[in-house]
Amino acid sequence: MRHWKLRSFVFGLAVTLLVSPSALSAHAQQASQPQSLAPQSLVIDAHAPTTPFPHFWEQTFGSGRAILALRADYRQDLHTVKQATDFKSIRFHGILDDEVGLYDPARQTKNPGLAAQAANDASIYNFFYVDEIYDGLLAEHVQPYVELSFMPEKMASKPNSQHTFTGNPNNSPPKDYALWDAMIKALATHLIARYGIDEVSTWKFEVWNEPNLDFWMGEPKQETYFQLYDHTARDLKDVSPRLKVGGPATAQAAWITPFLAHVHAVGAPIDFVSTHVYANDVAENVLHINEDVPRKTMVYRAVKMVHDQIIASPYPHLPLIFSEYSASYSNEPNVTDSPFMGPWLANNIRLCDGLTESMDYWAFSDVFDEQGVVRTPFYGGFGLIAAEDIPKAALNDFRALHQLGDRRIALASDSALATKSTDGSLVLALWDYASPTGTGPTYTWPTGPAGPTKTFDLTIKNVAPDATVEVLRVDPDHGNVLKAFDAMGRPAGDLMPAQVEKLRAAGAMAPAEHLHLHNGKLQLTVPAHGLAVVLIGR
Secondary structure, eight states: OOOOHHHHHHHHHHSOOOOOHHHHHHHHHHOOOOOOOOOOOEEEEEOOEEEEEGGGGGGGGEEEEEGGGGHHHHHHHHHHHHHHHHEEEEEEETTTSSTOOOBTTTTHHOGGGEEEEEEEOOGGGGGHHHHHEEEEEEETTTTEEEOOOOOOOEEEEEEEOBSSSSOBBBBBBBHHHHHHHHHHHHHHHHHHHOOHHHHTTSEEEEEOOOOOTTOOOOOOHHHHHHHHHHHHHHHHHHHTOOEEEEEEEEEGOOSHHHHHHHHHHHHHOOOOOOOETTTTTTTHTTSSSSSSOOOOTTTHHHEEEHHHHHTTTSSTTTOOOEEESSSSOOHHHHHTTTHHHHHHHHHHHHHTTTTOSSEEESSSSSSOOOTTSOOOSSSOOOSSSEEGGEHHHHHHHHOOOOOOOOOEOEEEEEEESEEEESSSSSSEEEOOOOOOSHHHHHHHEEEESSOEEEEEEEEEEEOOOOOOEEEEEEEBBBHHHHHHHHHTTTOOOOOOHHHHHHHHHSSSHHHEEEEEBBTEEEEEEEEETEEEEEEEOO
């Protein structure tokens, strides 16, 4: 969830710059030919030692409000991303929100037919939508990552305290913790009864969302959130000690040290640490330094900081989950909608390997309405799939990176990963990172390539010297729907059905290139904002 209040970002959906065909031609004429960097020589030995390489970047994805999971397009996008990444769980906000209908203390009086249940307190809870939401996920073999938010209005200490996001969730503490405790226990009990403890014990339960921002209005913030956490964690463990609970789910990697000190001091249960960061967060807010940390390394710096804070805490072996992260918390079409995401993502994978159990990309789909109804498919949305089921380059990046093996071979490069698959084949990722071509929500037409091209001279040892090679590319000319959208002049407003079909086709994964090694060698060129995943001998 974006952190508008601290960052003072003003959202604008209708930010598309209309470009005429003549202007497109003029810009194309002005674009200079890409320069090339000196070739980077890499030697990869298939018999080299390896280290475990779990796919921590594709275990969990985020999404918008819980109620959206009932939409057909949400479920279609869920299916698509599951097929591309085989991800395991999904996190969304608002499972306790009034629109889901879980807490309904007036339910008996509204429906006299429930009078026979009056002696049973469970009659004030309605699990109908909760069940439909979770049933839909599990049907796709995707587990809920249960973010326990927000406050039911009739339980809230401040019924009129609401966040500005669509749905206006209540962000105040409960008026009576006995009510909160009973609801959390009822929810956990119901989930175990419906899905079984062996299933639910593999889920994660996270207490609230970004309490250090305006999603939590308890005062003082930290102290009252800690109280909420203590109650919730104990409630869950009272139902079953096998349930996994964690927090503090803060924005900007905040509160980790005091949170763990508090949990230890009061003996509250904890099974994992969770927090959030975005690549365009300000270093002063995240790292508490006066330094201009680039988008390329901000996420890694935050992950390393929190990793080290956990090691220095009373719980040095707790798993770390970045339950929300991406390249931008704002809406930047030339970032999250563009092929820039491939090199950015691959570089974060390279840097963060071994530091975190899971990094949960925000979000899997632009079936997402926190700032209102989408007006155009490419507004810098957070998802891998744009509105109208249009795949973005980021979906293809995840699809390509899914091919990486589960063992890593050390490689002295800031632009490459070498891995080994269970079948013994080598899978490499090569990329050419360059800064985005125009940032912020307003589109700026690039006057040329984003940067020079990068050439890799590969020497592959201990494989057949003429082994087959398959290359999956995502770059400005491969699997990049924005290229087709630009050719349309980035039309504002609704698209015609023919335009949607054209964009869906343009956003599809490009066919693989089929090559061979020549005496164990291969040369590949990758353009700026390009990612190439290379499968050798498969």
